[in-house]
Amino acid sequence: MSGRPQSPRPQIGGIRETFAPWADPQARPLVRFDGVSKTFGDTTAVDDVSVSIYEREFFALLGPSGCGKTTLMRMLAGFEQPDAGRILLADRDIQADPPHRRPVHMMFQAYALFPHLSVAQNIAFGLKQQKMARDEIAPRVEEMLSLVRLDGMGKRRIDQLSGGQRQRVALARALAPRPRILLLDEPMAALDKKLREETQFELMALQQTLGMTFMIVTHDQDEAMVVADRIAVMREGRIVQVGRPAEVYEAPADRYVAGFIGDINLFEGRVAASENGVVRLVSGDGTFEAEGTGPVGETAWVAVRPEKIAVHAEPPQQGVNTLAGRILDYGYLGDWTTYLVEIAPGRTLRAARANATRATDRPLGCDDPVWLTFATSSAVVLTR
Amino acid sequence: MRKGPSAFNIASVVVGLAFLYAPIVILVVYSFNASRLVTVWGGFSTRWYVALFQDAQMLDAIWVTLRVGALSATLATVVAAFAAVALVRAGRFRGRTVLAGGIYATLVMPEVILGLSLLLLFVSVGLPRGFWTVTLSHATLTLAYATVVIQARLASFDRSLEEAAQDLGCPPWKAFALVTLPGIAPAVAAAWMLAFTLSLDDLVIASFASGPGATTLPMRLYSQVRLGVDPKINAVSTLLIGLVATGVIAAYLAQQHQRRRGAR
Numbered sequence: 001m002s003g004r005p006q007s008p009r010p011q012i013g014g015i016r017e018t019f020a021p022w023a024d025p026q027a028r029p030l031v032r033f034d035g036v037s038k039t040f041g042d043t044t045a046v047d048d049v050s051v052s053i054y055e056r057e058f059f060a061l062l063g064p065s066g067c068g069k070t071t072l073m074r075m076l077a078g079f080e081q082p083d084a085g086r087i088l089l090a091d092r093d094i095q096a097d098p099p100h101r102r103p104v105h106m107m108f109q110a111y112a113l114f115p116h117l118s119v120a121q122n123i124a125f126g127l128k129q130q131k132m133a134r135d136e137i138a139p140r141v142e143e144m145l146s147l148v149r150l151d152g153m154g155k156r157r158i159d160q161l162s163g164g165q166r167q168r169v170a171l172a173r174a175l176a177p178r179p180r181i182l183l184l185d186e187p188m189a190a191l192d193k194k195l196r197e198e199t200q201f202e203l204m205a206l207q208q209t210l211g212m213t214f215m216i217v218t219h220d221q222d223e224a225m226v227v228a229d230r231i232a233v234m235r236e237g238r239i240v241q242v243g244r245p246a247e248v249y250e251a252p253a254d255r256y257v258a259g260f261i262g263d264i265n266l267f268e269g270r271v272a273a274s275e276n277g278v279v280r281l282v283s284g285d286g287t288f289e290a291e292g293t294g295p296v297g298e299t300a301w302v303a304v305r306p307e308k309i310a311v312h313a314e315p316p317q318q319g320v321n322t323l324a325g326r327i328l329d330y331g332y333l334g335d336w337t338t339y340l341v342e343i344a345p346g347r348t349l350r351a352a353r354a355n356a357t358r359a360t361d362r363p364l365g366c367d368d369p370v371w372l373t374f375a376t377s378s379a380v381v382l383t384r
Numbered sequence: 385m386r387k388g389p390s391a392f393n394i395a396s397v398v399v400g401l402a403f404l405y406a407p408i409v410i411l412v413v414y415s416f417n418a419s420r421l422v423t424v425w426g427g428f429s430t431r432w433y434v435a436l437f438q439d440a441q442m443l444d445a446i447w448v449t450l451r452v453g454a455l456s457a458t459l460a461t462v463v464a465a466f467a468a469v470a471l472v473r474a475g476r477f478r479g480r481t482v483l484a485g486g487i488y489a490t491l492v493m494p495e496v497i498l499g500l501s502l503l504l505l506f507v508s509v510g511l512p513r514g515f516w517t518v519t520l521s522h523a524t525l526t527l528a529y530a531t532v533v534i535q536a537r538l539a540s541f542d543r544s545l546e547e548a549a550q551d552l553g554c555p556p557w558k559a560f561a562l563v564t565l566p567g568i569a570p571a572v573a574a575a576w577m578l579a580f581t582l583s584l585d586d587l588v589i590a591s592f593a594s595g596p597g598a599t600t601l602p603m604r605l606y607s608q609v610r611l612g613v614d615p616k617i618n619a620v621s622t623l624l625i626g627l628v629a630t631g632v633i634a635a636y637l638a639q640q641h642q643r644r645r646g647a648r
Contacts, residue, residue: 079547099550100559112548116566129553177552 012204016229021054028091030055030213031076031181036085037237038071045071047237048085053181058207058214060224063234064260069217072234073183076215077106089180100129105179109186111170113158119169120145120154126177144172147206164195171203175210184216188223200226221261225249233257249305254384258303265309265349266382267302271295279381285343289320292381301382308378309351311339312371313363321379323372325349327364341370408625415618422613432619442620445604448515449584452600456522457530457579463523464530464575469560471531472538490528498525499592506593513595521593522586526579533578537571538564574635581631584624 021027029052038046046068053059061069074080076087078099086093094102105126113122120141127137145151148168153161161169167187174182187203188196204227207214218224224231225245232242233253241253252258255266269283271294279294280287281302294300316322325343332355339351351372364370389397415433419426436442471484490498502521506513541564549559565572587602594603601624605617 077551079550098555099547100553100555104551106548106551108544108548110542110544112542112544114545114549114563125549126552173548173552 012208015208019056019229021057022052022230027054029053029088030057030090031215032086032088032091033072033076034086034088036072036075036082036087038068038075038080038082044068044237046075046082049237049239050085051232051239051242053213053215055213056207056211058204058216058227058229060228060231061215061217061234062219062221062224062231062261064219067234068237069219069234070185073106073185073215073217076181077104077183078102103180104183105174105177106183106185107170107174107187109189111166111190113166113169113173115158117158118154119150119156119158119161122158122169123154123173123176125173130177140176144176147175148172163190164199167191167199171206175206175212179212181213181215184214186218187216188218188220196223197226203227225261231261233260235260251380252303252382255301255303255382258382263306263350263352264303265306268299269302271298271300271381278376281381285347286323287320288379289376290379290381291377294381294383298383302379303382304374304379306338306350306352307336307354309349309372309374311341311351311353311364312373313368315371316373319373320376321374323349325370325372327366327368327370329366330364339364339370341372343372411618412622412625414615415622417615417618420615422615422618432615436616436619436623439616442601442604442616445599445601446620448598449601452515452519452522452590452598453580453583456519456526456583457576459519459523460526460530460579461534461572461576464527464534465572467527467531468535468538471535487528487531490525491532495525495586495588499589502589503592513593513598515598517593517595518590518598518600521589522579522583525586525589526582529582530575530579533575534568534571537568541567570638570641574638577631577635577638581628581635584628584631 031053033049033051036046036049037044049068049072061072063069071080075082078094078097078101082095086095088094089102089104114125117125123141123144124137127140132140141154142151145154148171150165150168150172153165158166158169167190171187184203188199191199200223203214216224216227228245230242231245231248232239233248233256234240235256241248241257243251248257249261252261252264255264258264258266267281267283267285267288269281269288271279272282272287273280274294274296277291277293278289279292279300279302280289281294281300283302288302290302290304315324323341323343325341327339328342328348329340331338331340335355336352337355339353341349341351343349349372414422414425416428416430417424417426418429418431467483467487471480471487474480499521502517502524503513505511506517511517545563545567546556546559549563550556554562585602586600587606590600590603594600601620605620608614608617
């Protein structure tokens with residue numbers, strides 16, 4: 001490979017539209033967690049997790065700290081032993097393999113670079129352990145250096161590098177021995193926002209170019225949404241939902257997922273009717289219609305994202321899913337303006353509006369009366 | 385307000401330092417005395433150093449002391465490294481508190497009692513007292529100090545470095561040798577130098593554990609002083625002070641160097 005700049009940048013979005021091995025019943029998963037549990041003392045870190053990761057997939061484990069995502073990853077690397085269940089790598093149970101015999105490499109959160117070795121020696125470390133021939137190591141190290149855009153930095157000491165450079169050395173070190181799957185433990189936690197966004201796209205391009213399988217652990221929902229083919233949302237040791245970012249965002253499995261990924265407005269009520277894929281829900285805030293199905297007579301929630309709520313200064317023509325209120329406050333984010341709208345005393349909703357034009361005179365301000373509407377197809381029904 | 389130390393501060397520092405170092409300064413100065421009388425200044429001379437290097441008994445004692453120090457320090461450091469790993473890395477295991485307490489107890493144990501118990505041990509197992517019993521006893525004495533030094537460094541050593549090495553294909557022992565050991569090397573060196581210095585110093589335990597043909601320098605000095613003060617003793621003491629000071633400063637610099645690297 002002769003440096004990335006010449007090769008055309010892969011169009012990841014396009015590749016992802018057609019990449020769906022999990023939907024293929026013939027496909028063999030690369031990694032399979034099968035009923036895996038792990039407890040530390042009294043706390044259950046991982047609770048009966050079953051999930052499959054496929055070759056060439058970019059898989060994200062997303063959840064708040066303490067949800068068990070790191071423990072799950074460390075079990076795959078071999079640093080923790082599951083109390084129950086099996087972990088299969090290419091259809092083989094790897095339970096008995098110690099960490100150094102697993103073709104699984106990890107990029108550690110604080111990078112864990114060896115301070116007494118140079119950049120090149122760090123990258124060569126795994127290759128030496130594999131007993132790679134000396135004359136093959138040097139070209140591989142050079143290749144890795146150029147892959148992470150650190151050409152000519154091989155002789156540097158680790159303490160001479162910036163945070164972003166260290167992150168790339170850690171990445172190159174873990175990739176150099178060509179693992180079956182690369183594990184990334186909060187890889188961008190130590191980078192600032194701008195660098196983090198750049199790195200996210202670089203990581204995706206790298207994964208596509210190398211055709212490798214990546215598994216990332218993160219608590220940052222935006223990061224997971226950008227980089228991953230599929231996201232597994234974890235809560236208290238369990239996986240609550242696995243799906244493409246758009247599925248998880250647009251069709252959350254329950255209120256927890258809906259609230260963890262992005263902002264959400266919820267209307268709690270009773271299902272009055274459920275027919276033709278549309279549910280009518282009677283709530284304290286009014287009657288709403290949303291796509292989905294629900295048990296008639298039972299409690300359910302209509303959930304709608306802030307950006308899917310339209311804000312009007314004039315009363316709209318009578319229709320479903322309309323609310324009247326007053327602007328309590330708003331926040332200008334540059335690309336978006338978020339409105340906090342009071343629809344009843346003590347009851348507020350969030351509505352977001354894209355600032356499509358450079359309107360400097362704000363048509364809507366605090367205490368203005370507004371009307372909110374959302375389409376039936378923009379809202380979902382949640383039963384949990 | 386005036387900045388810097390007051391006259392009172394300066395005075396107390398001067399008095400304190402004088403109290404600590406006046407005897408040593410006098411000893412060093414008189415080691416270069418031309419006069420045979422220890423308390424009368426007869427001009428500058430290095431004759432006592434020359435005399436010292438012609439005194440076979442004294443040279444023999446120095447040689448024994450250096451060998452005992454090097455061997456016992458090495459032994460203590462190796463055992464201390466294993467003990468520190470067990471204490472820091474093995475987590476909570478049965479008997480951890482007993483092990484830790486057992487190691488640190490010798491720090492506060494009166495040397496006389498330690499020496500006496502070692503003597504009783506050697507006598508009861510029928511080990512002839514001499515070079516090896518002193519060496520073993522000094523390893524016992526210095527083990528606790530060496531363990532404290534290594535353990536402190538190991539506790540602050542980033543565990544994920546070792547995990548990264550294992551992740552990249554090293555079995556645990558190799559990860560320790562290739563990554564952890566270079567990381568804690570300055571602490572290991574400091575522990576060795578501390579143990580060596582303590583061994584060099586020791587009179588009490590050596591008196592109990594030593595036998596014929598293994599007289600250490602402190603023992604030789606002590607027995608000579610009882611027969612009258614020979615200016616050669618000043619000379620050898622000065623050399624001893626120089627050696628100990630060098631060891632202590634080297635240990636300090638090694639740890640400083642490591643701390644600076646860690647801070648970056």
